[in-house]
Structures are given as C-alpha cells and as structure tokens.
Amino acid sequence: MIESLLVANRGEIARRIIRTGRRLGIRTIAVHSEADGALPFVTEADEAVCVGPANPAQSYRNVEAILEAARSTGAQAIHPGYGFLSENADFARTVERSGLIWVGPGADAITAMGDKINARNLMAAAGVPVAPGTTEPAADLDAAVAAAAEIGYPVMVKAAAGGGGMGMGVAADEAALRTEYDKVRAFAERMFGDGSVLIERYFPRVRHVEVQILGLADGRVVALGERECSVQRRNQKLVEESPSPAVSPELRERFLAAAVRAGEAVNYRNAGTVECLLDPSTQEFFFLEMNTRLQVEHPVTEYVYGVDLVEEQLRVAAGLAPTFDPDALAPRGHAIELRINAEDPKRFLPGPGAITTWNEPAGAGVRVDSGYVAGNTVTPFYDSLMAKLIVSGDTREEAVERARAAVAQFEIAGPKCNLPFFAELLENPEFLSGDYDTGIVSRMR
Template sequence: MFSSLLIANRGEIARRIARTARDLGIRTIAVHSEADADLPHVTEADEAVAIGASDPASSYLNIPAILEAAKRTGAEAIHPGYGFLSEKPAFAAAVVDAGITWIGPSPRAIEAMGDKINARNLMIAHNVPVAPGGGEPVTDADSARAEAERIGYPVMVKAAAGGGGMGMAVAQDAESLAAQAEKIHGFATRLFGSGDLLIERYYPRVRHIEVQVLGLNDGRVLALGERECSVQRRHQKLVEETPSAAVDPAMRERLMDASRRAAAAIDYRGAGTIEYLLDADSGEFFFLEMNTRLQVEHPITELVRGIDLVEAQFRIAAGEDVSFDESAPSGHAIELRVNAEDPKRFLPGPGTIDTWTEPSGEGVRVDSGYRAGNTVPRFYDSLMAKVVAHGPDRATAIARAKRAASEFVIAGPKSNLAFHVELLDNPEFVAGDYDTGIIGRMR
C-alpha cells in the first residue's frame, strides 16, 4: 500500500477520498485553485498545493501542474475522483509514466469506453444489449438524416465523445433532427474536441438504471447491485436510490451478468459503473455508457453493502486481493444531491455561505464540500453536499431522507433542498413508479 496520496479533485469528493485515506494511515495531499484555497478538503489535508487560477483549465484540468505538485510532495499515488480528469486516458497514462500509482482502470480501458460508438460496438460483441442505432459516427446532416430514417423517429442525438448526461438531445422528425444535430455537433466540438455524433432510438418513457462493478486483480468482476438514477433535470441526476423498485430478481440477475461481461470485455480493474436505460413499457434494458471511475452516488451502494468503495479502489491499485459478497443488499438507501441552484428552475445560485447546519440522526450520512464562511464559486459544478439516508426498507429511507432535507440549513447561496422535500412527498416517487420525466411532470 502506498503511504501518500494526491487527490486531483475538489470539494466533497476530495474530502470523502481523504477520509478513507486517513483511516488507512495514508498521508493526504490536496490541490486547489485560487477560488478553493479555504475549502475543507484543503485545510484538512496533511499538505496542500495551489495549482492555478480559478478556471478549471488553469487548475483542475492542468495536467502538468498536478504532476508537478505530485513530484514536489512525493505523492506515491493519485486519485482523480470524478469529473475533471478522471476519465482522461492521457492523464492516467501521464501518472503511470511518472512512476506514480494510478487509482483507476488502465488508460486503455478508459479510452475503450470513452467513445460511445466504440463502446456500443464492443458491447454488441460481448452480448450486452444496446438500443437500435448506428455503429459508425455521424459527421454531417445528410448521414444523420439517413441514420434516423433507418432507425425510425424519434431518435436521440448524442455526442460520441460525451458523457455524464452532457451533449444529448431528442429529435422527433427530420426538421428537428437537423437543428439538434447542428447544436450537439457544435457543443461537442467545443467541450469534447470531437463533433462526432451517435444516433440511437429514443424511448419516451425510460428509467435510468446503473450497476456498480468492481474489477479485481485476478480478473474477476464483481457486480454489487443496481442504482436507480431516474430523477434528473437536463439529463443530470439529482436523486439516486438502491435497490430499484423497477428491478425484480430475474431482471437483476440479467443486469448483473451483462455488467460483468461489459467490464470483463476491457479487462477492467477497480470501481466502475455500467449505465442502462430501462424501457418502462417493454421491460427491456439497453447499455448507455460505462463510467470508468467512482460515481457521485457511490455512497448508497456503500450503505446497503456495508463496504468502502474508495478503500477497495486503493487496495486494487496497490495490487492487493479484494472480495465482497455479491448477494442481496441490506435495506434501502437514497441520495439527495444538494446543489447551489434554485429549487424550481434549477438555475445556478453561487455565493458565500452564511449558515451551514448539516442534519444528523439514525441512518443519515452527509458528504459535504463546504462549511459556513466558504464561498461556492461560479467556476465549477454546483454540488455542495450529498445527503444519504439508509433504512431497513424503502419507506424508512424516504422518511429519513425527508427529515434530513428539512433539517439541513443553508443560507447565502441558493439551494435545491425545497425540491427534495417536494419530491419525497410526490406520489409517483413514493410509490416507486416513476421515470426520467418525473421532474417535468412536477413542474
């Protein structure tokens, strides 16, 4: 096991990774931008290094600055968290080339799943279900129209190099396809450096289901249950729960088997997530993408499984043997993403935190990146904290989550806490019979 760890991230995930590192006696090294100098992940670390200006390109996406910080502090390992550089094969390769332990899958595995079309074709070759769509990138309006007519409208237009719900739009007909393809092509070119598009069948009523996998050093892949991620705004998740009310034992077995095959196809090591769309009408599920990193929503799996996924990442990266029971989980868990945004339109509302009072009590866990006196900056994702509730059953988990959301006090920046209270009272959600359109129906 390595004795020092640089965490190439910020906020709540950097703080959460550091917590496990400290439990294992590993020296923690934080990096930070100018905007984040006084955040808890910086002040609580054993050592901290400023790596650049507040904009991400100058700091958290600045590979030379992060590697220089690792060299200067003698870091033996680097954990990328999620977002930023976590799924950049060039960063993983640079860390390995520098002789530093990379906490994540191989650069080759990241690259294999980083392009949606390549990943889709790989899944087909390994008998993982995919939605009807194209096996080649679409690069112009004519080829997009031909592909859509072959598949049949409506279709989903996706950035082939995208991920995390970014770079997607629905086209109902040829006219809307031309507009959406142009929009996503421009967005993808700016954000991902590639304007290639993927056209797939669009299903109007779907649930978003994902499976936590863990690739071990002996080549085995563990599938540690599913998470329901259907509460979304603009394709971005707001609430997750496990297990899913939509998944029965027979479907769960098929999901787990497909996920093991998906990860084994790229000789995967470490924690990863296979994401699926579940068609609410037919009951069929289709591969969406693989996230070759730790997920934001990993705490709900930890609570129902009684494990520490970050520790598992550490041990796998260090070459140690790791194993967990793949049998049924214990109880139910729900995660609420607490964002600095208004609870109606979900528009960003950063600012200085005047009051920050976290909830507590039985079955409640809070992973936070801020405290009173900090400023939530405009440069990064609006996530401030995650409230996670665990109970022996779904009704108890909902009740604990609702109480926690009601007791969480944040003054200064805007927050979406009121939305969470509203959702946890929503009849669709309470019944467990909802899909990705639930927020639209609430609004």
C-alpha cells in the same frame, strides 16, 4: 497499501477520499485552485498545494501542475475522483509513466469506453444489449437523416465523446433532427474537441438504471448491485437510490450479468459503472455508457453492500484483495442520495454565493458528504454540487421517512439551494410509489 496519495480533485469528493485515506493511515495531499484555498478539503489533507487560478484548465485540469505537486510532495499514487481528469486516458498513462500509481481503470479501458459509438460496438460484441443506433459516427447531416429514418423516430442525438448528460438532444422528426444535429455537433466540438455524433433510438418513457462494478486485482469483475437514477433535470441526476424499485430479482440477475460482461470485455480494473436505460413496459434494458471512474452516487451502494468503495479502489490499485468475499455479495436495506446543489429549486439555474448558514442533519441512517462549511463561498467556476445527503433504512419507506426529516433539518443560507425541491419530491405520489421514470421532474414542473 499505498502510503501517500494525491487527490486530484476538489470539494466533497476530495474530502471523501481524504477521509478514507486518513482512516487507513495514508498520508494525503490535496491540490487546489486559488479560489478553493479556504475549503475544508484543503485543511483536512496532510499537505496541500495550490496548482493554479480558478479556471479549471489552469488548475484541476493542469496535468503538469498536478504532476509537479505529486513530485514535490513525494506522492506515491493519484486518485482523480470524478470529473476533471478522471476519465482522461492520456493523464492516466502519464501518471503511470511517471512511476506513480493510478487509482482507476487502465488507460486502454478508459479509451475504449470514452467514445460512445466504439463502446456500443464493443458491448454488442460482448452480448450486452444495446439500443438501435449507428455503429459509426454520422459524418454529416444527410447521414444522420438516413440513420434516423432507419432507426425510427424519435431519436436521441448524442455527442460520441460526451458524458454526464451533456451533448444530447431529442428529435421527434426530420426537421427537429436538422436543428439538433447542428446544435449537438457544435457543442461537442466546443466542449470535447470532437464533433462526432451518434444517432440512437429515443425512448419517451424510460428509467435510468446503472450497475456498480469493481474490477479486482486478480482479474475478476464483480457487480455490487444496481442504482436507480431516474430523477433528473436536463439529463443530469438529482436523486439516486439502491436497490431500484423497478428491478425484480430476475431482472437484477440479467442486469448484473450484463454489467460483468461489459467489464470483462475491456479487462476492467478498479471501480466503474455500467449505465443502462430500462423500458418499464417491456423490462428490456439497453447499454447507455460506462463511466470509468467513481460515481457521485457511490454512497448508496456503500450503504447497501457495507463496503467503502474508495478503500476498495485503493486496494485494487495496490494489488490487494478486496475486504469482502466476492462470492458472497448480498444487499441489505435501502439507501437514497439527494444532490444538494447551489441552484434555484424551480428552474434549476445556478445560484452561487457566500454561505452564511450551514447546519447538517444527523441521526440514525443519515450521512452528509459535503464540500463546504459556513463562511465558504460557492463560486461560479465549478459544478454547483455543495453536498450529498445520503439516508438509509431497512426498507425504502424507512429511508424516505429519514430523508424527509433530514431535508427539514438541513439549513443552508446564502447561495440558492434545491432543498425545497427535495421536500416536494419526497411527498410526490409518483416518486413514493416507486413507479417513476426520467420524466418525473418535468411533470412536477
């Protein structure tokens, strides 16, 4: 097993990785910005190195500073968490060329899946269903208009290099397409340094379902069930659950088989997620993207399958066999994750601030992965995620009941907080029925 691990991230995911490292007897090293020096992940690591000012480009995305921290502390491996440098193929290559172990998929797989158009084409060739769309970037507005006319409106206009729900727009007709194309292209150039645009069929009523895969050290790819991620605002997830209430045993078999084919197509190693859109009226699903990293919502899979995905990542990176039998994977029970963000619960606008009260819920089937404690400050420099509230039960109904109780017990004061939204959601008849889609939040508002 790896003996020393640098965690190239912050907040709850850094704390989460450090927790598993400590359990496995691994020496952990945190890197942090000047703004994050007082956060729990810094003090909980065995060592900590400040890598720059608050601006992520000068700290958490500062490759040289992170590699120097690894060298100076004698780290053997680097775990990137999610976000920041986690899906940066150049960083992965640089880490390995420096003689360090990269806890993630190979750089070639990251590159292959990083471009949405290339990923779509690869998946189609591997027999994974893809939605009607362009097989090459829409070079200009005229090309986008021609593509949309062939695909049929409405269409989704997407940044080819984007991800995480960013760089997307919906066009119901040509006039809207002309506006959205320019908007998405400008955003993509600014955020990703690549203005390539993909035109794809838009499904007005759709569910967002993803499959957790793990590429093992022996070359096999296994699927650890699906997660339902349809509770979203601005195309970004708020709630995830596993198993999906929309997926029948027969559909699950098709989902998992397609996800394994997707991983095998790029010789995938380590943890990854194959995201899909599910048309509930036809039970057809289409490949959306592959996230070549650990997902924010990985804990619901951990509960249902009884595994520690961070430990499995470390074992794959070290060339070790998994802790479970890949031929005997079976889900048990139900789990739900709520993303506790520092944001207004009505309009979902960020609301950072100093935390004056922080009391976490506890009890059977309740887990909190948090990045903060009372006295910390949620700054405006990073994502608004403060914690993840994860609940589990033998049934979906039991998990929902535990979620209600946990939300009521969770006390946060200081920054704005979306806990009141979850209290509302957990009483919403559409959500409780399990028959919901990605439009549920807009219908609640």
